[in-house]
Structures are given as structure tokens and as C-alpha cells.
Amino acid sequence: MNLYEETKFLMKKYQISANKNLGQNFLIDENVIQNIIESAQISQNDFVIEIGPGLGTLTSQLVEKAGKVIAIELDKKMVKILQERFSLYSNFQLLNEDVLKVDLKTLIEKENTQKCPVKIVANLPYYITTPIIMKLLEEKLPMQNITVMVQKEVADRLTAIPGEKNTGAITYCVYYYCEPKQMMLVPNTSFIPEPKVNSEVIQLNIRQNPPVQLKDETVFFKIVKASFMQRRKTLLNGLTNAGIISKEKMREILNKMQLSETVRGEDLSIEQFAQIANELDINQ
Numbered sequence: 001m002n003l004y005e006e007t008k009f010l011m012k013k014y015q016i017s018a019n020k021n022l023g024q025n026f027l028i029d030e031n032v033i034q035n036i037i038e039s040a041q042i043s044q045n046d047f048v049i050e051i052g053p054g055l056g057t058l059t060s061q062l063v064e065k066a067g068k069v070i071a072i073e074l075d076k077k078m079v080k081i082l083q084e085r086f087s088l089y090s091n092f093q094l095l096n097e098d099v100l101k102v103d104l105k106t107l108i109e110k111e112n113t114q115k116c117p118v119k120i121v122a123n124l125p126y127y128i129t130t131p132i133i134m135k136l137l138e139e140k141l142p143m144q145n146i147t148v149m150v151q152k153e154v155a156d157r158l159t160a161i162p163g164e165k166n167t168g169a170i171t172y173c174v175y176y177y178c179e180p181k182q183m184m185l186v187p188n189t190s191f192i193p194e195p196k197v198n199s200e201v202i203q204l205n206i207r208q209n210p211p212v213q214l215k216d217e218t219v220f221f222k223i224v225k226a227s228f229m230q231r232r233k234t235l236l237n238g239l240t241n242a243g244i245i246s247k248e249k250m251r252e253i254l255n256k257m258q259l260s261e262t263v264r265g266e267d268l269s270i271e272q273f274a275q276i277a278n279e280l281d282i283n284q
């Protein structure tokens with residue numbers, strides 16, 4: 001049975017129809033599964049967290065290749081299938097939870113007793129891609145890399161170089177924590193049901209050291225987020241309207257950095273954002 005037939009078979013056997021509200025698009029392309037496994041360089045020494053295992057297509061490869069797999073799935077119907085498929089694997093553990101509510105740091109501390117390299121792998125539910133990525137990064141989990149399928153347009157934003165086109169606040173956050181890479185373009189025909197958009201496998205390799213030095217990370221993230229909140233606004237208006245800084249002080253900083261008063265957030269490099277954050281005493 002190929003993956004298309006297997007997926008159809010499982011959906012029929014368990015009377016499943018894909019739940020759009022949960023972002024369910026099941027992978028049916030063997031090459032894509034292989035690309036994800038190879039990109040993540042999964043070995044018996046790895047502790048893998050899979051987000052949204054669904055029917056278990058990717059999971060079936062992960063349990064064979066990884067030391068341990070913890071799968072987090074919200075949909076009870078999927079959980080029943082996954083329990084039946086993988087109950088014989090002693091290296092498999094399943095959590096029926098909303099990944100956004102799981103205390104991942106404690107989970108890793110408790111379950112990764114051998115301190116193996118932690119890797120996150122997923123064909124992500126697209127409706128919550130950004131909150132999931134932000135959670136993984138901001139919680140500073142002790143992980144080596146994140147290898148995930150996301151929609152193409154989001155992949156471009158997540159892997160863009162700050163200061164170039166196609167950026168958003170998340171570009172700067174990802175770049176601060178990771179070295180991002182695009183791995184494989186995936187057509188919408190690789191899924192059941194077919195999503196409207198194309199997808200891409202991307203990898204975020206966690207940096208050992210951040211690319212810029214910050215006095216206070218929270219100030220940096222606050223100004224990055226505020227300046228993309230009102231995209232068409234200038235940086236000056238964006239940050240002053242958000243109540244982060246006075247116009248006078250912001251003009252002084254722009255002047256010192258030889259930046260025009262009409263500059264926008266998306267024009268700035270990560271170094272320039274860092275400089276603004278470091279110039280700002282937000283508590284004053």
C-alpha cells in the first residue's frame with residue numbers, strides 16, 4: 001500500500017474526515033517524509049517531539065529512527081488511532097493536549113533523562129504556525145533544531161533575512177534565536193485534503209550565540225513587535241503610538257543612527273533594531 005492508499009484506508013477504517021478547524025491536511029508523499037527525517041538527521045540518540053501527529057504517517061518513521069518520540073495531538077479521534085498503531089513501541093509516548101498549553105520545558109526535563117539532543121518535528125497545523133514557533137523559541141527550550149512543514153508564504157517570512165523583503169516581526173525573532181533554512185518545496189498535491197496553498201519544509205537550527213548583543217531581550221522583542229503591528233506606519237509613529245518611547249527620544253535615537261524619520265521597521269537590519277533597543281531605557 002502506498003501512503004495515499006494507507007491514508008484513505010485509515011480514514012475509512014476509523015470513519016475520519018479531515019477537520020479543517022484543526023488544520024488537518026495529511027501527508028501522502030513518501031519523498032517529503034524522507035526529506036523531513038533526513039533534514040532533521042534523526043538518530044537513535046535523539047529525543048523527538050512531534051507536534052500534531054494526526055494519523056501517524058510521519059510518526060511511523062520517527063519511532064523507527066529516534067531514541068524516543070513524544071507526540072502531542074489535540075484531536076481525540078487521532079489519539080485513538082495513534083494508540084492502536086504505536087502502543088507496541090516502548091519509545092513512543094502520546095499526549096492528548098493542545099501543544100500551546102503544554103509546559104514543554106518541564107516535559108523535556110522529566111522525560112529526557114539521558115539528556116539526548118532534542119529535535120522538534122512536525123507537519124504543523126497552519127492556523128497556529130506563528131504561536132507554536134514563538135512558544136518554542138521564547139521558552140528557550142533546550143533543543144537542537146526544529147524541522148517543520150509550513151505554508152510557503154509563511155516559510156518565506158520565517159527564513160527571510162531581516163531587512164530584506166517579506167519580513168515580519170517573526171523574521172527578527174526567528175533570526176535572533178536560529179539559523180533558518182528552506183529545505184523542500186512541497187506542492188499541495190502532497191496532502192489529503194489538498195490545502196489551497198503550497199508548502200515548504202524549513203529547518204530552524206538553534207544558535208549557540210545570538211547574532212546581536214542585547215541589554216534586555218524583552219525590550220528588543222517589544223519594539224520589533226510594535227513596529228510591525230502597524231505596518232504602514234513609520235518606526236517613529238509605530239513606537240511612539242504604542243507608548244514605548246517619547247517622540248523626542250525616538251527622534252534623538254534616529255538622528256544618532258543617521259536614520260530618516262520616515263524609516264519603517266521592515267527597513268531595519270537586526271543590528272539596527274538591537275541598537276535602538278540598547279539605546280532605549282524603557283523603564284525611564
Ligand code: SAM
Binds near residue numbers: 075123
Ligand atoms: N502529522 C500528520 C501528517 O503529516 O499527516 C498531520 C498533520 S496536520 C497538518 C496537523 C495536525 O495537528 C492534525 O493532526 C491536528 O489535529 C493537530 N493539531 C491541531 N491543533 C493542534 C494543537 N493545538 N495541539 C496539538 N495538535 C494539534
